[in-house]
Amino acid sequence: IERLLHMSVFSQSFSPCGKFLAAGNNYGEIALFSLSAALGPDANELSQKPILTFTAHEGPVFSLLSTDSHLLSAGNGEISAWSWAELIKKCLCALPPSLRSSLEIPEINAMALNPADNSLAVGGGDNNVHIMDLENGAFKSVLQGHTDYIHCLSVRERASEVLSGGEDGAVRIWDTRTSQCVHCVEVYKYETCARPQHGKWISCLTTDSDWMLCGGGPSLSLWHLRSMSPTSVFPLSGCQRQATFYQDMILTVGEGQCVSHCLMGGEVKAQIPCTPHSINTLAINTNSTEHRVLTVGGSSDHIDVFTNLSYKAFSLRF
Amino acid sequence: MGAVTDDEVIRKRLLIDGDGAGDDRRINVLLKSFTKWCNSPATPEEGFTQHQRMHGTLAQCEFSMLKTLMVYDMNIREMENYEKIYSNIEENITSAHEKISECKKEIQRAKRIRKNRQEYDALAKVIQQHPDRHETLKQLEALDKELQQLSDIKENVDAKLELRKKQFHVLLSTIQELQQTLDKLPCHFPLDDDKLETDGNNQESPMENGE
Numbered sequence: 417i418e419r420l421l422h423m424s425v426f427s428q429s430f431s432p433c434g435k436f437l438a439a440g441n442n443y444g445e446i447a448l449f450s451l452s453a454a455l456g457p458d459a460n461e462l463s464q465k466p467i468l469t470f471t472a473h474e475g476p477v478f479s480l481l482s483t484d485s486h487l488l489s490a491g492n493g494e495i496s497a498w499s500w501a502e503l504i505k506k507c508l509c510a511l512p513p514s515l516r517s518s519l520e521i522p523e524i525n526a527m528a529l530n531p532a533d534n535s536l537a538v539g540g541g542d543n544n545v546h547i548m549d550l551e552n553g554a555f556k557s558v559l560q561g562h563t564d565y566i567h568c569l570s571v572r573e574r575a576s577e578v579l580s581g582g583e584d585g586a587v588r589i590w591d592t593r594t595s596q597c598v599h600c601v602e603v604y605k606y607e608t609c610a611r612p613q614h615g616k617w618i619s620c621l622t623t624d625s626d627w628m629l630c631g632g633g634p635s636l637s638l639w640h641l642r643s644m645s646p647t648s649v650f651p652l653s654g655c656q657r658q659a660t661f662y663q664d665m666i667l668t669v670g671e672g673q674c675v676s677h678c679l680m681g682g683e684v685k686a687q688i689p690c691t692p693h694s695i696n697t698l699a700i701n702t703n704s705t706e707h708r709v710l711t712v713g714g715s716s717d718h719i720d721v722f723t724n725l726s727y728k729a730f731s732l733r734f
Numbered sequence: 735m736g737a738v739t740d741d742e743v744i745r746k747r748l749l750i751d752g753d754g755a756g757d758d759r760r761i762n763v764l765l766k767s768f769t770k771w772c773n774s775p776a777t778p779e780e781g782f783t784q785h786q787r788m789h790g791t792l793a794q795c796e797f798s799m800l801k802t803l804m805v806y807d808m809n810i811r812e813m814e815n816y817e818k819i820y821s822n823i824e825e826n827i828t829s830a831h832e833k834i835s836e837c838k839k840e841i842q843r844a845k846r847i848r849k850n851r852q853e854y855d856a857l858a859k860v861i862q863q864h865p866d867r868h869e870t871l872k873q874l875e876a877l878d879k880e881l882q883q884l885s886d887i888k889e890n891v892d893a894k895l896e897l898r899k900k901q902f903h904v905l906l907s908t909i910q911e912l913q914q915t916l917d918k919l920p921c922h923f924p925l926d927d928d929k930l931e932t933d934g935n936n937q938e939s940p941m942e943n944g945e
Contacts, residue, residue, distance in 0.1 A: 627853065640857060647856035663842075664849035680852035 419443070423734060425713030428697050429480035429487060431500050434704020436467075437711060438487055438503070439719055440477025441734065445469055446489060448503055449732050451707045454721065464732050468503065472496060479527045481536070483550065488536070490524035495538065495548075521546060528569040528578065530592060537578045537592075539566030545580050545590065557595045561588055567619045567632065572641070574625040585616030587630050589641075601644060608649050609634040620670070624661045627680075629668075631656040636668055638680060648682030658698045667710070667725075669695035675712055677725070690728050692716035757798050764791045 427440040437449045447466035454463045473491025481488045486497040523541030530537060535556065536548045545559040545566060564583035571578055577598065578590045589599040603609050604616035615633035622629050627647075628639045636650040636659060654671025665685070666678040671694050674687040692714030700710050709729075710722040718731040771784045 638856060640860065643857075643860065645860050647860050664845040664852065680849065681855055 420717040423717040424715045426478050426696050427480040428699040429482045430701045432484050434707050440480050442476040444473040446472045478525050481527045493520045526569040528571045530571045537569050539569045541565040559590045561597045568621040570621045570623045572623045581618030581621040583617045603634045609637045620656050620659050622659050629659045650678050669698045690720040691718045
């Protein structure tokens with residue numbers, strides 16, 4: 417019971433078929449939940465428990481990512497790839513990952529997939545972004561430039577660029593082809609965004625090819641990438657840990673016990689309460705139309721599931 | 735299966751028979767009375783009454799038959815009516831479904847439009863913060879003019895400075911030469927009186943002025 421009390425969910429990922437959710441917590445475990453069972457008409461308490469739980473890494477699982485066939489999990493220094501087909505078949509016994517990365521990267525905080533050249537960008541505690549080719553698992557290049565560890569990564573597909581945000585407060589934009597830093601924006605230096613009382617670190621970053629959302633110590637702000645200028649600043653009190661663009665809104669989670677819905681103009685439209693006190697991860701299931709849900713996980717062993725964005729439907733438990 | 739349907743059949747027949755117990759019995763009675771009437775050696779009056787009675791029963795039977803026929807017709811027409819209503823409702827359902835999907839598409843489009851509008855607004859806000867282009871151009875022009883004026887003034891001043899320099903240079907060199915000539919003068923003094931007078935006139939005035 418105590419274990420459940422101290423559990424924090426750090427990362428989530430949906431399966432490529434959209435029917436399963438994998439969640440990683442601070443004990444290094446990954447739990448697989450069946451969405452079709454939990455959302456089905458005969459859902460009961462049992463269907464809100466994981467269908468499979470296994471220990472993936474020794475340290476906390478900070479980042480989970482799904483490709484078309486594999487689930488990539490980042491642990492303390494290593495990246496493991498698990499085949500979704502095997503996971504769904506619940507092969508519990510001695511589940512070795514299909515692939516383990518060759519390079520030891522300390523404390524991987526974020527991973528981002530670049531579908532254009534089938535590569536994975538990995539941000540870690542060694543202040544660098546490593547680009548790994550997914551076909552052979554070899555590391556192609558290293559993007560150096562940050563002066564402190566990297567919190568979050570995002571891929572800008574249209575321009576084939578990778579954005580990285582780190583503890584040093586800088587958002588760097590790298591060109592994947594030349595591996596050079598194209599831009600460096602120090603968000604805390606802009607008066608409209610800066611919140612010196614919280615610090616200068618950037619913990620959440622997402623991009624929409626023309627626009628970028630970044631936040632953390634400084635307030636969550638919307639930036640126009642072409643002109644590199646902040647267009648709106650969102651008046652949210654806590655530090656935001658994850659944000660995403662959804663249709664015409666921006667959904668963001670962080671220190672408050674709620675999911676904030678914001679409009680691009682800078683106003684906060686709604687704040688929906690949920691179970692965890694401090695939320696680490698937000699994920700929207702875009703892989704399936706009938707299980708299109710929003711799931712939120714944080715400093716609790718409950719993962720809230722929203723079928724309609726306006727209210728919490730139920731919770732999955734570890 | 736056969737047993738079930740048999741039961742059903744028996745039940746149905748019982749029902750029908752129960753309903754039309756009067757009818758069935760009437761027909762049987764009619765038949766019996768007809769045979770009795772045919773075979774009875776009774777008086778013509780009795781026979782006539784019997785005959786009338788049989789007609790009455792026959793009429794009754796016909797009447798009930800007509801009634802059942804009408805009911806049957808009515809049922810058929812009601813069925814058709816219901817079928818029509820049913821297909822109508824089905825059509826409505828499908829058209830409502832289509833409308834729903836149309837509306838959903840509309841919503842998506844509207845959301846996209848709203849997102850674009852907001853992006854536009856956000857950019858417009860940033861652009862508004864920057865000063866107007868006309869104004870900046872005007873300011874630039876004014877500054878250019880000022881710059882031009884100032885450089886003209888500078889040129890003038892430079893030219894004047896040059897001129898003065900040259901004039902002073904000429905003056906100073908003339909003074910120098912004069913000084914030199916004056917220094918040479920004492921040796922020539924006892925000899926050239928005329929020359930001194932002419933020179934002295936020229937020299938005394940500036941020397942007196944100097945003292």
